[in-house]
Amino acid sequence: VPIYDSKSPNASNLKISRMDKSCGSVMGGDEIFLLCDKVQKDDIDIRFFEEDDEGGWEAYGDFSPTDVHKQYAIVFKTPAYHSTEIEKSVTVFLQLKRKKGGDCSEPKQFTYVPHVQDKEEVQRKRQK
Amino acid sequence: NPIFDKKATTTSELKITRLNTVKGSCIGKTEIYMLCDKVQKDDIEIIFSRGSWEAKAEFAQTDVHRQIAIVFKSPPYQDLDIYEEVEVNVLLRRLSDRMDSEPVKFTYTPHNPDPYGVNRK
Numbered sequence: 001v002p003i004y005d006s007k008s009p010n011a012s013n014l015k016i017s018r019m020d021k022s023c024g025s026v027m028g029g030d031e032i033f034l035l036c037d038k039v040q041k042d043d044i045d046i047r048f049f050e051e052d053d054e055g056g057w058e059a060y061g062d063f064s065p066t067d068v069h070k071q072y073a074i075v076f077k078t079p080a081y082h083s084t085e086i087e088k089s090v091t092v093f094l095q096l097k098r099k100k101g102g103d104c105s106e107p108k109q110f111t112y113v114p115h116v117q118d119k120e121e122v123q124r125k126r127q128k
Numbered sequence: 129n130p131i132f133d134k135k136a137t138t139t140s141e142l143k144i145t146r147l148n149t150v151k152g153s154c155i156g157k158t159e160i161y162m163l164c165d166k167v168q169k170d171d172i173e174i175i176f177s178r179g180s181w182e183a184k185a186e187f188a189q190t191d192v193h194r195q196i197a198i199v200f201k202s203p204p205y206q207d208l209d210i211y212e213e214v215e216v217n218v219l220l221r222r223l224s225d226r227m228d229s230e231p232v233k234f235t236y237t238p239h240n241p242d243p244y245g246v247n248r249k
Contacts, residue, residue, distance in 0.1 A: 017193060018193065018199065020148050020159070020161045020199075031148070033148045033161040033163070033197075035161075035193040035194075035197050035199075037194075038194075069145060069146070069163045069196060069197070070163075070165075070166075070194075070196040072193060072194040072196050072197065073163055073193070073196060073197045075146065075148075075163075
């Protein structure tokens with residue numbers, strides 16, 4: 001009979017409780033504070049994804065094990081969206097995902113907003 | 129001999145690790161995420177201070193996440209008519225023994241409801 005340890009972080013469910021931001025630049029690089037249920041600092045990824053008929057897209061949040069605070073919070077930087085040329089905001093999902101085993105949390109929404117062009121760039125386009 | 133439990137949250141050292149925001153309006157209400165060492169949700173305050181001025185940040189016990197993070201709102205600064213940025217201290221204070229953490233810095237920015245000076249004309 002296997003011994004099931006419900007307190008082991010590997011057995012407990014992954015859950016995102018709260019994030020300080022749910023939108024950011026399409027270019028990525030926005031810092032986000034994420035509060036979560038227990039994670040192992042060397043066995044966790046933050047997966048951004050989009051599902052569509054053509055196979056979808058995924059990318060990973062950027063952080064090191066030292067950015068995982070006491071197993072219950074992660075400070076990370078958003079990945080860039082696959083296209084930085086969007087004209088309207090695009091909503092994707094993110095979730096916690098274990099490297100080993102691949103267990104995932106319920107997803108949360110994240111919205112990529114278009115890159116704000118500088119004024120000269122906008123003017124140049126208007127003159128065309 | 130007394131047994132000293134270094135891990136007990138009632139006596140352990142208080143420590144602020146990181147804030148997600150270190151700047152906000154002098155009128156307060158800036159939402160801030162703080163990562164910290166273990167705290168008891170019913171025995172902790174976040175104090176903003178400068179000189180003799182002190183104010184408590186606003187949060188509920190449900191805003192304390194797993195003892196290691198607190199989501200709170202900055203209190204208003206004592207003077208809402210500042211024209212320059214003001215740097216203040218933020219610290220954790222345990223109610224039961226009045227123990228304070230080392231402070232971290234937070235900057236209040238002037239509140240300008242009329243940034244283009246329209247009302248002044």
